[in-house]
Amino acid sequence: MNYRVNLLKNAEDDLFEIYKYVFFNDSEENAENLFAKLYKKCSQLREHPNRGYVPPELVLLEINEFLEIHYKSYRIIYQIIKNEVFVHCVLDGRRDIQKILQERLLR
Numbered sequence: 224m225n226y227r228v229n230l231l232k233n234a235e236d237d238l239f240e241i242y243k244y245v246f247f248n249d250s251e252e253n254a255e256n257l258f259a260k261l262y263k264k265c266s267q268l269r270e271h272p273n274r275g276y277v278p279p280e281l282v283l284l285e286i287n288e289f290l291e292i293h294y295k296s297y298r299i300i301y302q303i304i305k306n307e308v309f310v311h312c313v314l315d316g317r318r319d320i321q322k323i324l325q326e327r328l329l330r
Contacts, residue, residue, distance in 0.1 A: 225269045225270060226270075226303070226306050226307060226308045228265060228268050228269045228307075230265060233327055234265070234299075234312055237313040237314060238261060241297070242258045245257055268310070272290070274292065280320055280321045297316060299313050300314065311327060
């Protein structure tokens with residue numbers, strides 16, 4: 224069964240911010256490449272969304288409804304509801320993930 228994948232506004236904003244950062248600090252080609260690969264990784268959740276695992280930062284808080292997958296140092300945080308996947312965040316794993324998740328997911 225295929226799931227419908229939805230990128231929420233925060234996730235879209237994250238992708239755009241990552242693109243801008245790489246564009247201005249590296250190159251347009253690398254920014255476009257990274258954007259395409261991250262977007263593809265999100266899209267692949269339609270086939271096997273349960274392959275992710277609960278982020279360790281949320282395990283500590285006993286919150287189990289969010290999962291994550293990785294692409295290089297980037298963490299894609301998502302939630303499965305019925306037959307839909309909701310991508311909440313696409314984050315650089317070098318950032319303070321605990322703080323970001325508390326701000327976004329626990330409001």
